[in-house]
Amino acid sequence: MRNFVAQTVQQLRPSGIRRYFDIAATMDDVVSLSIGEPDFVTPGHIVDKGVESLRQGNTRYTSNSGTIELRRAISDYIYRLYGLHYNPDDQILVTVGVSEGMWLALKAILDPSDEVLVPQPCFVANPAAVEMAGGVSVPVDTCAENDFQVTGAQLEAAVTPRTKAILINYPNNPTGAVLSCDRLKEIAAIAEKYDLMVLSDEIYERLVYGVQHTNFASLPGMYERTILLSGLSKSFAMTGWRIGYVCAPPAIMEAVRKLHQYLIMSAPTMGQVAALEALQHGEDDVAAMRSEYDTRRRLIVAGFNELGLTCFEPRGAFYAFPSIAATGMSDEDFCERLLYEERVAVIPGSAFGRSGAGHIRASYATSQQNIERALERMQRFMRRHG
Ligand SMILES: Cc1ncc(COP(=O)(O)O)c(C=O)c1O
Secondary structure (H helix, E strand, C coil): CCCCCCHHHHHCCCCCCHHHHHHHHCCCCCEECCCCCCCCCCCHHHHHHHHHHHHCCCCCCCCCCCCHHHHHHHHHHHHHHHCCCCCCCCCEEEECHHHHHHHHHHHHHCCCCCEEEEEECCCCHHHHHHHHCCCEEEEEECCHHHCCCCCHHHHHHHCCCCEEEEEECCCCCCCCCCCCHHHHHHHHHHHHHCCCEEEEECCCCCCECCCCCCCHHHCCCCHHHEEEEEECCCCCCCHHHCCEEEECCHHHHHHHHHHHHHHCCCCCHHHHHHHHHHHHHCHHHHHHHHHHHHHHHHHHHHHHHHCCCCCCCCCECCEECCECHHHCCCHHHHHHHHHHHHCEECEEHHHHCHHHCCEEEEECCCCHHHHHHHHHHHHHHHHHHC
């Protein structure tokens, strides 16, 4: 029998993250710093609204674009945060997380072989989404010396006549980097100069520590060129509710909505009700979780630096991305040995692109106690291998 799996799918690289989860799942007493989602459960008042709505029989599809109440709340939320106005009628679409939104946005703008510049290290799903949408993902390497911030010059060097878009994600998974306003303006200048669209994945926008997050669409001239992607998964500890949103100029949104309508119909109804509650009454929850992440961030970064695992200061998301150069190991060897020898799970930086090599991603979306236990075990490991 022939191989029925499409070439395009065969060519997709399997996620480098999975392997470590699979190994860890076979072991006892593993301290995991590998998880990319909040360890908090969704705040009670948000859960209650979702459950109540189910009990009231609210179990049908919603409008394709999402309920108008939620779209209005998203519009108000973005206005409150950034002073930007998106019209709930034709500029906002509620999606099944940023995951769906990213795919729709790429599919809406890419013709076969169009190129998308993707600064790396980056979230594993983003280059894959470009390929799945028929485009070509062009990695643009960033480096630790620059705190993993992409520069305009690096992007410009990768532009070709086929380049159609730039896909950015700040605050960044896996590095925790937040881009300064000046650096974002460099990206804006390249987008303008070469007539490119910018897809801005701002899922970690609310998780920044001691710095300000700049919404890309709010930069001069960028509103028309930006497809803004965000959601409630990380800021409100709502990963399982599967609610995100896309905001863009009406012409782009029409294409995005058309795809969503055939693919998904509507995002989960219960999730939309809960998201409305979160956006309207969840600010204190966001502040409390952010403050706890910040304490853990300081604990883990100081701990890594003491162990000789040099770690630049991550200013956003909930990841630290230290260098493991002091051990002389490859990042993959380091992660495997650390898991087998000390039962601590972290992810090799190279899983997020070649420029992540020599680093590990450690998530601090776990308790302070777990972080302390992981650091103790890593201290033993570093005594043997440092
Ligand atoms: C950078 C980034 N974008 C998007 C997602 C997916 O978000 P969602 O739950 O909204 O689909 C993640 C999840 O880890 C992420 O890290």
